[in-house]
Amino acid sequence: AxxxxxxxxxxxxxxxxxxxxxxxxxxxxxxxxxxxxxxxxxxxxxxxxxxxxxxxxxxxxxxxxxxxxxxxxxxxxxxxxxxxxxxxxxxxxxxxxxxxxxxxxxxxxxxxxxxxxxxxxxxxxxxxxxxxxxxxxxxxxxxxxxxxxxxxxxxxxxxxxxxxxxxxxxxxxxxxxxxxxxxxxxxxxxxxxxxxxxxxxxxGGDKRRxxxxxxxxxxxxxxxxxxxxxxxxxxxxxxxxxxxxxxxxxxxxxxxxxxxxxxxxxxxxxxxxxxxxxxxxxxxxxxxxxxxxxxxxxxxxxxxxxxxxxxxxxxxxxxxxxxxxxxxxxxxxxxxxxxxxxxxxxxxxxxxxxxxxxxxxxxxxxxxxxxxxxxxxxxxYNFGGPCGFCTFEWMTWLLLGFLRLLHDNVVFDWSIAIILLVVGVRTALHPVTKWSQIRMQRFGKQMQGLAPKQKKIQEKYAGDRKKMQEETAKLWREEGVNPAGMLGCIPMFLQMPIWIALYATLFFAVELRHAPGFYGLFQAVSPAWSFLADLSTADHFVEFGRSIRVPLLSGLMGPIQGLNLLPLILAVVYFMHTKYMTPPSATPLTPEQQTQQKMIKWMTVVLFPLFMYNAPSGLSVYFIANSTIAIFENKWIRRHVEKHGLLDIEKMKAARAARGPGFFTRLQQAADARAKLVEQKRAKEARGKGHRNR
Missing domain, CATH: 2.70.98 (Beta-galactosidase; Chain A, domain 5)
Structure with a gap:
């Protein structure tokens, strides 16, 4: 041996x-x-x-x-x-x-x-x-x-x-x-x-290990x-x-x-x-x-x-x-x-x-x-670092297995397989996405209606914070506002490990190395054209033949070796995505808040595509497909909400009255009842102590 x-x-x-x-x-x-x-x-x-x-x-x-x-x-x-x-x-x-x-x-x-x-x-x-x-x-x-x-x-x-x-x-x-x-x-x-x-x-940096x-x-x-x-x-x-x-x-x-x-x-x-x-x-x-x-x-x-x-x-x-x-x-x-x-x-x-x-x-x-x-x-299939702990290995293997199944048995092209994989994942997550968006939109609508009344409470009890909180909670109960609506974004965050796993899978999958996109269509048009000829590298729509380093920008996106088309398409898609995905504000925004929101929106639209400029084209296809599908999904959810009147305040109140108080409302009522009993007990003890002193 x-x-x-x-x-x-x-x-x-x-x-x-x-x-x-x-x-x-x-x-x-x-x-x-x-x-x-x-x-x-x-x-x-x-x-x-x-x-x-x-x-x-x-x-x-x-x-x-x-x-x-x-x-x-x-x-x-x-x-x-x-x-x-x-x-x-x-x-x-x-x-x-x-x-x-x-x-x-x-x-x-x-x-x-x-x-x-x-x-x-x-x-x-x-x-x-x-x-x-x-x-x-x-x-x-x-x-x-x-x-x-x-x-x-x-x-x-x-x-x-x-x-x-x-x-x-x-x-x-x-x-x-x-x-x-x-x-x-x-x-x-x-x-x-x-x-x-x-x-x-x-x-992605040096991935040698x-x-x-x-x-x-x-x-x-x-x-x-x-x-x-x-x-x-x-x-x-x-x-x-x-x-x-x-x-x-x-x-x-x-x-x-x-x-x-x-x-x-x-x-x-x-x-x-x-x-x-x-x-x-x-x-x-x-x-x-x-x-x-x-x-x-x-x-x-x-x-x-x-x-x-x-x-x-x-x-x-x-x-x-x-x-x-x-x-x-x-x-x-x-x-x-x-x-x-x-x-x-x-x-x-x-x-x-x-x-x-x-x-x-x-x-x-x-x-x-x-x-x-x-x-x-x-x-x-793991980037390590801060995202390493939430990149679950079993999930990457499941996603890669589905991607291989689509490529080897259905479409026989990796770029189309990536798009279908995104469709499959978004379809599986649609119930969660729908529930989350409806809850957030409903909560935002309710808070908009409560804004004037809450402002009066804040002005009336400006010097008594405890009383202000009690009156605000009472107002929420009277108007049928469920505090759980604030948690509507949590399911969206719980989906993040899935998208991180998909991102890592596409980055490290050796199957995408030297694999052309869309059946090599662009190479069929012109054999020397490198556009989407390799899904593991940038799309190379136009190659310059040399590397150009741009001060500050190259530190973010690396040297520029040509014109990459997919990041520009991604910027347009992100603009549409932020337009349709930005939820309505729960309260009127001040001019400063409006300016800040616009800055965040444009930073998302500009900086992320810049960061993705030299990204593997397979990843760009993934982001474009994901954001495009999200736009249509969000429009469908909003249309569904409008069709069924899910944001009608009066309908929400009637539905809540018909089914009785919800879990959080009952919890709040129980807490209020207990607090009232404690207060009564303290008052009774105080009266008894006063009689003894006399």
Whole structure:
């Protein structure tokens, strides 16, 4: 099993004999082989032919890691000549001397010690200026040798990269064979995933995250088969933390080629963390994600039977950062194994799987091992932050399932499916919307009628606040005004989690990436026209061919790359929406209040479309459809109210008299009766006390 010596369980450390005297741990080093400039390992995975492998790996001389990991069936953009998407890439920083690298999944070092104690030695397995530490045994199979001071082989390390057919999962089989003649205690250091590409368009901010999957403690999960990933949704900026200005050998600040100060970051352990330690979580997978894709390491096991799903070869996951200017840093995970006692002649297995693909539960479910590893937990439709707690996961899955049903079986177009999804949601919520609007309109109408009488009460009892409240409550009862009418807006607020969930679902749904809107109609008119050619980006009605930054505005909406039509349509729809949706005021407004209401109205009409200017066109379609349907729904409700006289004050009084007092009225009457009894009791006690005093 990965993370164990193949010869079986080693003896307890206390009884292990010391390493042979002939083996000088301090003299151990990796064997280095000179190479010609330009030498490269052969790639793993074919990207040609009618059915290419989903992944192609180009391997690096640095640590035998990944120089580039390419998703051969996925393009970077919708352009016909767009390159394939490179999900992992070797990254270099020239800010340090010599330049430093982050090579995904690269071997870094092996810590070697005697089981009997003593200081360990660290053998570098990453890079050497004299040549390469790693040699190619066969395509995808790399080997390294650790030798002693006499150049005798003490340990061999083998890394084998294998891509399963039609899979986004890569097997990294790693074995360390102890050929030293004595037992050794080994600890393995390697890199995990590094930063995924950031979104080209900045709407919504940087959605890259650090994710962990884990098992609950045995008391809560005796079977130890259910992988959970709900506790850790760490934004990249949060994992990155604050950097400090980097200095050179003389303490002077270091600047990049653009004159920007370079920042350095201290290493940080992300796993285990205080919560995982307190809750006794066991790590199953660790990964990085962006908006649509993810890369995660996980254990290898037989998914067809119950198995150990703990990532035994990883005890710590540390955040490391390649120095760079603010916003140009590169983040990666460094994986550190536990210490393993390996007898002479035995091999330590540190194999793991590497999932690298789209954040789609359907894609992950097709591959048994990632599915059994719980990697579907990488897929999260949640913005996090203030709205994170009210974005219910079950609701996003329900909405996405309905959206897929509409697309796959009814309309076969994502934009039409979005519109029908909004229609379905609004139809389901219509009874609540209708009830809420009628209650608010009725309460507003009643309060308008009461305004003159309330004003007289306020003038009459200006110096007696308690009496004013009593008379106001009495007036409400006499006029049949139900205080519950003030709560008519609450159901509207209770609907907000549904709309937030729908918003998040459409933003993160990988199905919308590179999907054209309205059956590609606009591309049928003109193949080069990018209008609504990709629902995951702005609509690009007219492209400028360059980015324009507008002072102040670009801070709100990002750089302008062209004329986007949907936000302008959205502004018109919002104007109509505010016109029909603004409820009548319960009391006459002062000139200042009228001015304030107009400002709020125009800010809604102007600022929100500006904020949405660079929004994904799929989201714009959603907002336009939702607001348009809301206008017609509101008009229908008002027509229904007028037709049935639901705002006729006299009818409301007659109906209330026929059915008797309502709940709140009865509650108020009971409170008044109790208050009257208390007052009578106090008066009686006061009279009795007066008689006794006489």
């Amino acid at each position: 990965p993370g164990a010596a193949e010869a079986g369980p080693p003896e307890p450390a206390a009884t292990q004999p010391p390493a042979p005297a002939a083996l000088d741990l301090g003299a151990l080093r990796a064997r280095v082989t000179p190479v010609e400039p330009g030498f490269a390992f052969r790639a793993v995975g074919a990207d040609l032919g009618p059915s290419p492998d989903p992944i192609r790996l180009d391997l690096s001389l640095t640590g035998g890691g990944i120089k580039s990991l390419t998703l051969t069936r996925i393009k970077e953009t919708i352009e016909a000549n767009s390159p394939q998407l490179v999900l992992q890439r070797e990254q270099t920083s020239a800010a340090t001397s010599p330049p430093t690298q982050l090579t995904p999944m690269a071997a870094l070092a092996l810590e070697i010690a005697s089981p009997g104690g003593g200081p360990p030695t660290f053998v570098n397995l990453a890079v050497d200026p004299g040549g390469t530490i790693w040699r190619e045994v066969s395509p995808g199979v790399l080997g390294a040798e650790i030798v002693d001071g006499s150049d005798r082989v003490a340990l061999t390390v083998e890394r084998s990269w294998k891509i399963a057919p039609d899979s986004y999962d890569v097997r990294l089989e790693q074995r360390i064979v102890n050929q030293s003649g004595g037992p050794l205690r080994l600890r393995w250091y390697q890199l995990g995933p590094v930063d995924l590409p950031a979104e080209a368009e900045s709407y 650090v994710r962990f999957g884990y098992l609950l403690r045995p008391a809560l999960d005796p079977g130890r088969q259910t992988v959970v990933s709900t506790d850790f949704l760490t934004a990249r900026d949060s994992a990155l933390g604050e950097g400090a200005a980097m200095g050179d050998a003389h303490g002077r600040p270091v600047f990049n080629d653009l004159g920007e100060p370079v920042l350095a970051y201290a290493d940080r352990t992300l796993w285990p963390n205080p919560r995982s330690i307190d809750k006794q979580f066991d790590l199953c997978w660790a990964g990085l994600t962006n908006r649509y894709f993810g890369v995660a390491v996980h254990p290898l096991f037989d998914p067809s039977a119950p198995a150990d799903k703990v990532l035994r070869g990883v005890a710590q996951a540390e955040r490391i950062v390649l120095p760079g200017a603010k916003g140009r840093e590169s983040l990666g995970l460094r994986l550190v194994s536990p210490a393993f006692d390996v007898p002479a002649g035995s091999a330590l297995d540190l194999s793991m799987g590497v999932f690298a693909g789209p954040l789609s539960t359907a894609v992950i479910a097709r591959d048994p091992l990632p599915a059994a590893s719980g990697l579907s937990g990488l897929v999260v």
